[in-house]
Amino acid sequence: MDPLRTIACLIYPDFMSLDVTGPLQVFASANVERQRQGLPSAYRLLVLAEQPGPVATSAGFQLVAEQAWRDSNPAELDTLLIPGGLGEVAQCQNPALLAWLRAAEPKVRRLGSVCSGALILAAAGLLDGRRATTHWADVEALRTYPQIEVDGNRLHTYDPSARDGEAHVFTSAGVTAGIDLALALVEADLGRPLALAVARRLVMFLRRPGGQAQFSALLTPQANRTPRLLGLLEWMAQNLSADLSLEALASQANLSSRSLSRLFVQELGMGPGRYVERLRLEAARALLQDSGASISTVARLTGFNHPENLRRTFHKHLAVSPQDYAERFA
Structure with a gap:
């Protein structure tokens, strides 16, 4: 039996709730689909924060973190996801978190971001020399990091084949693109039929047509x-x-x-x-x-x-x- 893969989301005050609950639900649904097939669960879900306990989302309600990120062992994490949200600016200036992320990067199998969480990875220097995307409204902010190859029309940059992205450090676009990313991770782990079953259960595209440009308006020059x-x-x-x-x-x-x-x-x-x-x-x-x-x-x-x-x-x-x-x- 394959060991459980630990999927961790790192939250902070004023994070975007859907950036966390959307991807985690995909992994949870993958466990349910496997159980329907008489197979064991594939994923263990973990929420990290600066300290254990409730953390307020940007919507006002709270999610509970089970563990402090500084007390977790990155080598025991299969995948670590960093969400975006209104609190992202403060985390880009959190030296302890940025240092922990830099130390965790070579130890986790996969490190990714959802929405403006890419800016936190960028502030940590973890996107230097890599292709990255983020929410269309934050693309210009990501471009201020000159060492990053910014692609504003990608739903995510995860690619297990490493032909058009990367399998180790990757990013995703705005909000629901985190669900697209999670489906791609499940497909890489458990195969296309299982990922397709999850997408059908969640009434989602397995691969959404188009990029995020279809959801944003071109900016009118000022x-x-x-x-x-x-x-x-x-x-x-x-x-x-x-x-x-x-x-x-x-x-x-x-x-x-x-x-x-x-x-x-x-x-x-x-x-x-x-x-x-x-x-x-x-x-x-x-x-x-x-x-x-x-x-x-x-x-x-x-x-x-x-x-x-x-x-x-x-x-x-x-x-x-x-x-x-x-x-x-x-």
Whole structure:
């Protein structure tokens, strides 16, 4: 009989409750599915904190930690998960915790984060030289660590094959992406059929289509950050179905094509063509969510002209089709 794998979640004041309860429920459900098959449980679940006892979540209710992290032996932990939450900022400045995490990293088989918990791992230096993701709203904060390869559109970076991620230290995106991560861990441990049974029981995708970009809105540039382009950007947003080629935009702005391209990169971090594509994509998303318009109508109104162009752009940026997006978010 395989020994129980200890799955530990490390909590702190004002952590996000679902970052902990979501993944732990996946592992608990894996135990239930094994028991239904006449097999022993595979996982032991453990909650750690600075000291044993109740810890307040960001929602106001409490979860009880069974053990202090400083008193636990990392070598006895199979997997250690760090959640995000409002209290993450304080933990990034907790030298005792960061030192303990650095000492634990080579001893645990797997060390991962959920949501903004990635920032705690980053503060400990454990993501240096690694690919990482986090909640879409915290991606820019993660980018302030220059040694980290940030991928803001990944649901998680766990990969047991180490071809497109890592099996030892990994991260996941916002909130429910922790459940996607936990399902991937169960699949690696116990096989696809068992993980699929858990996903079905929890009414989840085993592998959710698309990345987290489909859940976030592209940020609208702030006026104080784009003073030289503000008038043009406002005109573009009101004329999505017009000719928005580089030459047409340069004429509208009374600039040369080269000067306009340089200005876009300086103020927006991207060229005019890429900005136009994303602007039209954002408008299409809003129409699909709120108006109930047909795919062909949305394509025409947003300047994609043909549904196939809209479909290609959705797959490129969101990894889902316009139809699937509309069914999910409308």
